[in-house]
Amino acid sequence: MVRGFAITTSTSSIRLDGMGRGELTFTVSNALGRPVRGRAVVEPEGTASRDWLALDGEAERDFPPDGTHQYTVRVNVPPGTPQGQHAFHLSMVNVANPDEEFTVGPSASFQVPLPQAPAPKKKLPLAWIALAAGILVIALGTFLALRGGGDEDKGVGGAGEAGQAPEKKAFLSLDGKQSYVELGNPRELIFFGPITIEAWIRPRSLNGIRNIVVHGHTNSPQAEVYLRIINGKYQVGSFNGQDFSTSADVPPTDVGRWVYLAGVYDGARWVLYRDGELVASSPQTLGAFFVDGPWGIGARGGGRERFFQGDIRDVRIWNLPRGQQEVRADKDRTFKGDEQGLVGYWPLNEGQDVVARDLSPSKNDGLIRDATWGSE
Numbered sequence: 001m002v003r004g005f006a007i008t009t010s011t012s013s014i015r016l017d018g019m020g021r022g023e024l025t026f027t028v029s030n031a032l033g034r035p036v037r038g039r040a041v042v043e044p045e046g047t048a049s050r051d052w053l054a055l056d057g058e059a060e061r062d063f064p065p066d067g068t069h070q071y072t073v074r075v076n077v078p079p080g081t082p083q084g085q086h087a088f089h090l091s092m093v094n095v096a097n098p099d100e101e102f103t104v105g106p107s108a109s110f111q112v113p114l115p116q117a118p119a120p121k122k123k124l125p126l127a128w129i130a131l132a133a134g135i136l137v138i139a140l141g142t143f144l145a146l147r148g149g150g151d152e153d154k155g156v157g158g159a160g161e162a163g164q165a166p167e168k169k170a171f172l173s174l175d176g177k178q179s180y181v182e183l184g185n186p187r188e189l190i191f192f193g194p195i196t197i198e199a200w201i202r203p204r205s206l207n208g209i210r211n212i213v214v215h216g217h218t219n220s221p222q223a224e225v226y227l228r229i230i231n232g233k234y235q236v237g238s239f240n241g242q243d244f245s246t247s248a249d250v251p252p253t254d255v256g257r258w259v260y261l262a263g264v265y266d267g268a269r270w271v272l273y274r275d276g277e278l279v280a281s282s283p284q285t286l287g288a289f290f291v292d293g294p295w296g297i298g299a300r301g302g303g304r305e306r307f308f309q310g311d312i313r314d315v316r317i318w319n320l321p322r323g324q325q326e327v328r329a330d331k332d333r334t335f336k337g338d339e340q341g342l343v344g345y346w347p348l349n350e351g352q353d354v355v356a357r358d359l360s361p362s363k364n365d366g367l368i369r370d371a372t373w374g375s376e
Contacts, residue, residue, distance in 0.1 A: 001321070005038060005092040006031050007105030014110040020077035024108050025070050026090045028062035031103075037062050037095045040071050045107060045369055046354040048086035052077050061093060073108075087354045089367075100219075104182070104302070107354065107367050168375040169313070170351035172298075172368065176205055176309025179371035180299030181356050188343045188362040189215070189295055189317060195288035196318040196341075197227040197236065198327070199260045199297075205309035206232045206250050212261065212308055213315055216301050218293040225288050226264045228306070234279070236263025236272050238286050246270040246282035260312075260331045266321035276328030281301050288319075296358070297346065303369060311374060317344035337361070351375060 006029040014022040030036055039060045042053045056072040063069065071090060087109040093194040094101035140144020174180065183189070197213050208231040217224035217239065224239040224281035229250060248271070265287030272280040294301035297315055298308040320341035322330075337345050337359035345360040351373050 004032055004036070004094050004101035005029060005103040007090055007092060007103055009106060009108065012108055013105060014075060014108060016075065016077060016110055016112070016368050020075075020079065020081065020112070022075045022110060023072055024075075025072045026105060027068060027070055028090075028092055028105075029068045030066055032094070032101065033065050035062070035064055036101075038069075038092050039095050041091045041093070043089055043091055043166075045087040045089065045367070046083065046371075048088055051132075052086075053088055070208075075110055077110075077112055083112055085109055085111050085353055094367050099287045109354070110225040129313065143289075144234075155172070170204075170349040170373055170375045171200075171311045171313040172307050172348040172356070173311050173372045174298040174375045175372075176210070176307050178303070178307065179369060180211075180303050180307060181297035181366040181368050181371070182303065183295035183297065183301070183344070183347075183364060183366045185292075185294045186364040188360075188364060190290060191319045191343075192289055193287050194265055194267050194319070194321040196224070196262060196264045196316075196320065196322040196323075196327075198226065198260070198314070198316040198318075198331075199312055200258055200260050200314045201308075202258045202311040203229060203250070203255055203309070204311075206255065209263075209306045210308045211296065211299055211306045212312065213295070213297055213317070214299075214301055214306075215288075215295045216293040217290060217292040222287070223291040223292060223293070227261060227315060229308070234261060234272060234274065236265075237270050237284065238265075238289060240286060240289070244270065244284040244286040246272050246284070248272055248274065248279040262322065262331075264321050264327075273324060276324070276331050278324060295344075298371070313348045315344070315346045315348065316342060319343050335359070 007026055009024060009026045014024050016022045037060060040055060042055050044050050044053060052075055054074045061069050087107045089107045090105040092103050157350050201212055205230055209216045215225040222241040227236045232250055233247040234250055235245055235247035237243055260275050264271040269281055269283045298312060300306045318341045335345060338361060342360045343362050344358055345357045346358055346366055348356055354368045356368055358364045
């Protein structure tokens with residue numbers, strides 16, 4: 001991928017007025033050093049609707065070398081829209097070469113406030129309140145008398161202490177068509193040699209290439225590091241024009257159930273663990289290496305293809321190899337984020353918003369694109 005444009009804005013959030021309207025201006029600069037015709041596209045994120053967003057002026061404009069244009073995006077949220085935070089971004093492409101020369105701009109968010117509270121209802125007369133209170137006291141006394149009033153039959157529910165339901169755990173659901181998490185290419189995730197990539201997944205499709213966690217790919221030069229599903233197999237490895245990887249068949253029973261995967265390069269071989277058990281190992285000479293492209297969860301870095309279909313949570317990247325005992329012992333563990341070698345940790349348990357928080361010291365938060373939240 002060639003960086004075709006630089007996109008900046010003065011703020012990352014917009015305050016809407018009482019009518020649900022606001023605007024934000026992006027500054028777009030030609031970074032190619034030659035004349036180019038660029039096209040701007042306003043892209044909603046998460047639950048934002050495309051109908052709320054409009055671009056002022058012409059989307060396609062001519063840029064001289066090092067030229068700059070400003071694009072204003074207007075937000076108009078219709079009355080009655082539920083409260084919540086939404087986001088969008090501006091993308092730019094070279095009309096003549098949109099697949100290679102494009103840039104995704106920074107995300108901008110806006111908050112839809114709570115609707116105005118209705119006028120308070122008239123208070124009931126005191127006599128009515130007293131009568132209702134008396135009826136309630138009589139009913140409560142009758143219930144306690146029938147029940148025996150004691151604690152002898154107080155039980156503990158199977159879900160937890162004193163019958164409490166278990167805490168719901170959130171996850172990110174990806175549609176296999178356009179949803180993924182964009183991680184960028186931060187310096188903490190650029191390293192060489194040993195690496196461990198871990199994720200909990202619940203796959204719903206095994207055909208084609210379904211990226212789980214990936215760095216790249218790029219075409220010039222060819223480069224990629226990946227943990228993925230490919231034509232019915234789990235696969236982990238790297239690619240520089242040649243594959244250096246290991247893989248194992250996906251059991252049919254894994255479709256629709258939670259599975260823990262860990263892919264490791266230990267300096268001499270790629271190793272793949274499923275639910276803590278070794279399922280594949282191959283001697284290889286290439287592990288993690290420099291890829292001039294973004295990381296992604298659930299798609300090719302930067303999106304556009306190889307979309308994962310299913311649910312995903314607890315994504316972790318380490319700059320060291322983890323052994324089977326560590327993998328097996330820690331697969332169900334909740335990490336603090338400060339563990340040695342942990343350079344990326346996205347629990348994907350926010351349950352809302354379009355930001356995937358990185359709990360590692362790197363703090364490289366991801367941007368969630370077109371995915372939905374689930375919990376169970």
